[in-house]
Amino acid sequence: MRDYSDIRKRCWVVVAITLLFLMANPCAVLADSPLPDMDSFQISPSEIQIGALYHGEQLKIDINSLPDEQIALKLEGKRESIKLSKKGKVYFLWMTVGEIVFHNTPQVYLIYASRKLEKLGSDSERLRLGLGYTVLEKQVQIEGSSQERQESFGEFVKMKEHEKLYGIHDEPFPTGSMKDGARHVVFNLDIPSTIPAGEYTIELYRMRGGKILAPLSKNLTIKKTGLVSYISDLAYNHAKLYGGIAVALAVMIGVLIGLLFGLLRRK
Amino acid sequence: MMNFFIYLPIAGTSVSIFLLLGLGGAVGFLSGLFGVGGGFLLTPLLLMIGINPVVAAASDSNQIVAASSSGMYAHWKAGNVDFKMGIILILGGIIGGTMGVQVIKILQQMGNADFLIKTCYVIMLGVVGPYMFYESYTKLRPRKKAPPRVQTREPGWFSKVFTNLPFQMHFEKSGVSMSVIIPFLLGILVGVLAAIMGVGGGFIMVPIMVYLLRMPMHVVVGTSLFQVLFTCINVTFMQAYTNHSVDLVLALLLLAGSTLGAQFGAQVSQKLKADQLKILLSIIILITMVKMLSGLLIAPDLLLMLKGGH
Numbered sequence A: 001m002r003d004y005s006d007i008r009k010r011c012w013v014v015v016a017i018t019l020l021f022l023m024a025n026p027c028a029v030l031a032d033s034p035l036p037d038m039d040s041f042q043i044s045p046s047e048i049q050i051g052a053l054y055h056g057e058q059l060k061i062d063i064n065s066l067p068d069e070q071i072a073l074k075l076e077g078k079r080e081s082i083k084l085s086k087k088g089k090v091y092f093l094w095m096t097v098g099e100i101v102f103h104n105t106p107q108v109y110l111i112y113a114s115r116k117l118e119k120l121g122s123d124s125e126r127l128r129l130g131l132g133y134t135v136l137e138k139q140v141q142i143e144g145s146s147q148e149r150q151e152s153f154g155e156f157v158k159m160k161e162h163e164k165l166y167g168i169h170d171e172p173f174p175t176g177s178m179k180d181g182a183r184h185v186v187f188n189l190d191i192p193s194t195i196p197a198g199e200y201t202i203e204l205y206r207m208r209g210g211k212i213l214a215p216l217s218k219n220l221t222i223k224k225t226g227l228v229s230y231i232s233d234l235a236y237n238h239a240k241l242y243g244g245i246a247v248a249l250a251v252m253i254g255v256l257i258g259l260l261f262g263l264l265r266r267k
Numbered sequence B: 001m002m003n004f005f006i007y008l009p010i011a012g013t014s015v016s017i018f019l020l021l022g023l024g025g026a027v028g029f030l031s032g033l034f035g036v037g038g039g040f041l042l043t044p045l046l047l048m049i050g051i052n053p054v055v056a057a058a059s060d061s062n063q064i065v066a067a068s069s070s071g072m073y074a075h076w077k078a079g080n081v082d083f084k085m086g087i088i089l090i091l092g093g094i095i096g097g098t099m100g101v102q103v104i105k106i107l108q109q110m111g112n113a114d115f116l117i118k119t120c121y122v123i124m125l126g127v128v129g130p131y132m133f134y135e136s137y138t139k140l141r142p143r144k145k146a147p148p149r150v151q152t153r154e155p156g157w158f159s160k161v162f163t164n165l166p167f168q169m170h171f172e173k174s175g176v177s178m179s180v181i182i183p184f185l186l187g188i189l190v191g192v193l194a195a196i197m198g199v200g201g202g203f204i205m206v207p208i209m210v211y212l213l214r215m216p217m218h219v220v221v222g223t224s225l226f227q228v229l230f231t232c233i234n235v236t237f238m239q240a241y242t243n244h245s246v247d248l249v250l251a252l253l254l255l256a257g258s259t260l261g262a263q264f265g266a267q268v269s270q271k272l273k274a275d276q277l278k279i280l281l282s283i284i285i286l287i288t289m290v291k292m293l294s295g296l297l298i299a300p301d302l303l304l305m306l307k308g309g310h
Helices: A004-024 A027-031 A125-127 A133-139 A144-160 A224-236 A238-264 B016-035 B040-048 B052-076 B082-109 B114-140 B158-163 B181-195 B202-212 B217-243 B248-270 B274-297
Strands: A042-044 A049-050 A058-063 A070-076 A079-090 A093-106 A109-113 A166-170 A178-179 A182-191 A198-208 A216-224 B005-008 B013-016 B168-171 B174-181 B304-306
Touching: A042 A216, A058 A070, A058 A198, A079 A144, A093 A144, A093 B274, A109 A182, A125 A133, A133 A144, A144 A166, A144 B304, A178 A238, A216 A224, A224 A238, A224 B082, A224 B202, A224 B248, A238 B052, A238 B181, A238 B217, A238 B248, B005 B016, B005 B082, B005 B248, B013 B016, B016 B040, B016 B052, B016 B202, B016 B248, B016 B274, B040 B052, B040 B082, B040 B274, B052 B248, B052 B304, B082 B217, B114 B202, B114 B274, B174 B181, B181 B202, B181 B217, B202 B217, B202 B274, B217 B248
Parallel strands: A049 A216, A109 A166
Antiparallel strands: A042 A058, A058 A182, A070 A109, A070 A198, A079 A093, A079 B304, A178 A182, A198 A216, B005 B013, B168 B174
16 A cells, blocks of 8 residues: 555645745746736627617727737628629719629628738738738629629728728737736727627737737627617518508607697797 | 717617707708708718618608608698698509609619619709799899789699690689699609609609699698608608618607708798799709719719619
């Protein structure tokens, strides 16, 4: 039989020596502590509620990175097919010249990069990771000829940027603060008021030594609440009732105000 | 700082409350003043502030229901609504509207409905606007020192052509006699155009009542609002039911402004002379026409847009 009491004694001695060492030299703990968590980032809030007074929101993103690292963030929505009217010039008049269908387009595509996207890793890396409009163009399927494709994709991006749902912003990130050899940055990402409710992913890309590291990802939920949710549900799921309410309310308010003004005029 | 923005659940964006109240108020004022629904003015304004075209057109119809109810109530109280004429026009309008929906379907299949709608607007407004302006201007000038104006109740050339048509009827409120067929056919015409253009049709109906039916201007305004009200009730319900495109919050804010504006408009309308009203309306018609025409001639900022709207 093994003598467990001897082993237990040895363990206690090791623990005691370690504790004594740490009490005598607390700096050693800090000096040898690992870098802050570099394998994740935090978003706050992780759920955005669209209520009656919603007018966009700032998403706070906490990132730890090495001082020499470049950072990019991508907010992307679900992919969908979209049918659009296309305008063109016939003789001297601008008119709708047909419709065009885009498949596999993200609802939202916002990129914030700490330097120009073209300088963030190689072309092949950005292609692999799906970063940038050039990459997106390859992923989106457009019905039409190749020249029409190229022109139409540019116009599509222009339309989406106008809606504030697409954008590539390459401005320096906040300097942040240095702690334990790592840079702690808090980035405020503006969520536009036009963003549709749904599930989104936020990906963090870090470029170290000319290479983009595997992206880190977080989910973001945007959902309608309260009156907004109630009205949307009524409009889409009880359309007849909704139409009736819309008409009845309008007539009632109109007549009521007419009546009120009639009384005021008489006075 | 207080948040003055409100989220529009169907349009899917947030807009300043005061901006919507102001737009509604301005258009409502014109509605009460001239007896037009204001759809031809408000929808382009809503597009300019970033509202989806389909939602803008549908919600606009909803707010016109309130504005025309309010305006019509004021005109009815003042005895300015010819219900007999209005009902005939509405019946024609319903048939014309149904025909117009079919016409628009065919135009969409041909692929150029949008262009034809705009061209239709430009031609119609381009003819009506200058004619109305010229006629009112020439009438206003010599009347500066003339005795008080007397409304002409004589039927015009259009009515005279149809004097032999059956179903003759006297419209007491308007002081005109004609065959029922005439306003019924005109109602169909307006219904077709209103469905194609996606508006209540007040701005088409007003000149028709004035120049073709020879109705007095103040009765025209009230009767037109009566017709616009029913056209827009139909459009609002159909848009909500088939396209889910009526934004109740947007419509309520617009109508809060427009109903108030319509009351002030109706009051001012009582104080202005018929020709002064016509000259103001003709200027607005001309401005809208120029805007539409520039949309056809100048390259748009965006060459792609969501399907729908007008």
